[in-house]
Amino acid sequence: MSFSTERNGLTYSEEEKGFFDNLAKVISDREEMEKISPYIAAGMQRKIGAIQKQIEERKGWYFRN
Secondary structure, eight states: OOOOOOOTTSOOOHHHHHHHHHHHHHOOSHHHHHHHHHHHHHHHTOOHHHHHHHHHHHHTOOOOO
16 A cells, blocks of 8 residues: 655645745745755655745745746
8 A cells, every 4th residue: 555645735834934934045046946946845745836936935036927
């Protein structure tokens, strides 16, 4: 029997929110965000877009179409 460990759609814990708050302080641009977000997504078992959204919201960046 296999169990899904994916956490997409679940709310973020306080520790995860704090992580994103701190991360947003050190990310300087979108290119840097795009390079690091796949690794964070894998570690948190989230989608890359969800990670990028968390960073963008904290940076005050608008989403690209």
